[in-house]
Amino acid sequence: MTDPDRVLEECLKLLASGQLTIEECLERHPRHAAKLSRALQAAGWLQSSADLFMPVAARNQVASALAAHMATHPRRQARTLWGLPAYRQWAPALAALALCLIAGTALAQTARPTDLLYGWRLASESAWLSLSPAPEATAMAVAERRAQDLLWTVATGEQTEPALSAYQDWLARLQSSDMVTDRIAQALAAHQAAFQASGIELTGTELDGSSEDTLPAGTPLPNTLPLPSPVLEGLDGLPLP
C-alpha cells in the first residue's frame, strides 16, 4: 500500500481496534512515517479533547419546542407495510400486471376460435368498441374479424360453435345498442354472401331468429346459420344471397 491516505486509514482502523500502536504503524510504513506521525497524534488528540455536550437548558428547550411541533404537526399514521409507502409496495406488482395485460391482449389479437386466448380476444374487442372514438368503423372491423373466424372454422373443419357464437353475440350487441347503420348493414350482407359461398345457407325461417339454433360445440356445420331477428330488420332492403 503506497497511497498515504490509505495507509493512514488503515493505521487508524488498527489503532481503534487495538491491534497496533502508533509506533508499530510508523515502523510498518517508514516512507510515510513523518506524515503519519503528525496525523495520528492529531487524531488521538481530537478524539480525547473534543467531547462537547449541549447545555442542559438548551437541550430541554429544544425538546419542548420539538414536542410542541410534533403536537401541532402530527404525522399521518402508517398506511404501509415494511416501512415503505403504499405506492412503492404495490407499484412493481401493478406494473407487472399492466405489462401482462398489455402483452396478453396483444398476443390474443392473433388468436383463432380454437385457441385458449380467443375469449381474451373477444373481451378486448368488446372493450375496444366501448372506448373507440369511431364506433361505426370499430363495429365493422370486429364484425369482419368474427366473420373471418367463422369462415376459417368452416375451411379448416374446426369446431364452429365458438366462432358462430362470437359472431352472433356481436350482431346482438350492435342491434341492442342501435348501431346498425347502412354501412354496417351492407357489411353484414357481404358476410352472409361469404357464408353462403362457403356452403352456409341463410334461409328465411332461420333468419326469423328463433334461437333454439345455437350449435352444440363440435357439431358438423349446418347448412344454415341463425341470426338474431333484430339484425335482420337492419338488413331490410338489402339483397340477401
Next chain:
Amino acid sequence: MTSQTQRSADATEIDLVRRAKAGEERAFAAIYQAYADRVYRFLRYRAPDQASAEDLTSEVFLRAWDKLDTFDPQGAPIGAWLFRIARNLAIDHDRLKKPIVSLDEIPPQDQGAPASLEDRLSARLEGDRVMNLLDELTNDQREVLVLKFVEGLPTAQVAQVLGKRQGAIRALQMRGLQALGDRLQAEATEGTQ
C-alpha cells in the same frame, strides 16, 4: 461495543425509526435524546457561535420530523441522515446569513433546569481550544475530522453525509490531520518559549 451489542442497538434504532415514521412522538423523542448532543457537537464545530449551534440543532430535529417520510432506513443510519440535514442547514445559514427562528422566540413550555454556571464553563473550556484549532481548517476538512473523530462515523458514512467519495474523504482526512498536527506542534512550541 461488541458486534452483538452493536447489532442490538441497531435493531432498537430501526424499531424507533419505524415507530416514529408511523407517527409515534415518543419514538422520535427517543431519537432526539440519542442524537441531540452529537448533532449539536457537529454544529458547534461548524456554526459561528453557541446560540447558532443551538438554534440549528432545534431546526434539524423539527425538519427531520417533518421529512421523516423521505428517510429510507435501508440507505443509511438515521444518524448519518441527521448529520446531513445539519450540514445542509449550516451551509444555508452561512450562505444566507439569515437569522433562523431563535429558541428564545419559542414560548417555553417546560424548560427544565436552567443551565448551571458549571455546565457552561465546562463546555466552553472543553470545546474552546479544539474550536480555535479547527477554525483554521477548511470547512470540508473540519467536517470530516469532526464526523470521523468526534462522532466516530466510519469513512463510508462520512462520505454519505458529505456527499463525496470515500477517496475524497481519506484525502481530506489526511490534509486536515496534517494541518491540525502542525497547529498543535506550533502551539506546543509557543508554550515552551
